Amino acid sequence: MTKLLLSIHVLAAIIAIGPVTVAASMFPAVTRRVSAVSASSGDRGDRGDRGAASVPQALHRICRVYAVVGVVVPVFGFATANSLHVLGDPWLIVSIVLTLIAAVILAALVLPGQSAALAALDKGSGTSAALRRLTMFTGVFNLLWAVVTVLMIVRPGSTTGA
Numbered sequence: 828m829t830k831l832l833l834s835i836h837v838l839a840a841i842i843a844i845g846p847v848t849v850a851a852s853m854f855p856a857v858t859r860r861v862s863a864v865s866a867s868s869g870d871r872g873d874r875g876d877r878g879a880a881s882v883p884q885a886l887h888r889i890c891r892v893y894a895v896v897g898v899v900v901p902v903f904g905f906a907t908a909n910s911l912h913v914l915g916d917p918w919l920i921v922s923i924v925l926t927l928i929a930a931v932i933l934a935a936l937v938l939p940g941q942s943a944a945l946a947a948l949d950k951g952s953g954t955s956a957a958l959r960r961l962t963m964f965t966g967v968f969n970l971l972w973a974v975v976t977v978l979m980i981v982r983p984g985s986t987t988g989a
Contacts, residue, residue, distance in 0.1 A: 836903035843897035850889040929971040
């Protein structure tokens with residue numbers, strides 16, 4: 828049963844968290860480019876501008892949907908940790924805390940920042956300062972996930988010999 832839980836946990840992390848990290852990382856740069864193209868073409872409403880603007884919207888949708896799907900990662904993580912009898916291990920507690928911080932950053936800063944950038948893009952107003960902050964929040968979110976991933980692989984005190 829432990830192997831099944833661990834397999835689901837790892838697959839869920841790859842399938843759910845991977846797309847969020849990639850889409851969130853791409854969002855600021857793509858939005859900055861779309862904003863620059865829209866500003867340089869005036870407000871003509873070109874068909875190409877509308878098509879380009881749909882890319883940041885799609886990236887934001889990916890982040891929202893996969894953030895919800897990502898809830899299964901800690902659920903199966905707790906089940907796996909319980910099965911392995913490591914719920915009280917310091918490396919796991921640190922991983923849980925970092926995961927919570929990453930979730931808060933995603934829910935409270937990244938997703939709302941993307942929504943605000945999309946709203947600014949629709950209005951044709953500047954997004955530069957907001958996108959810089961969003962880039963920073965996204966980088967912190969991704970860094971936290973990288974640390975959690977390393978902790979899950981290295982697991983201080985593990986018996987894998989790694």
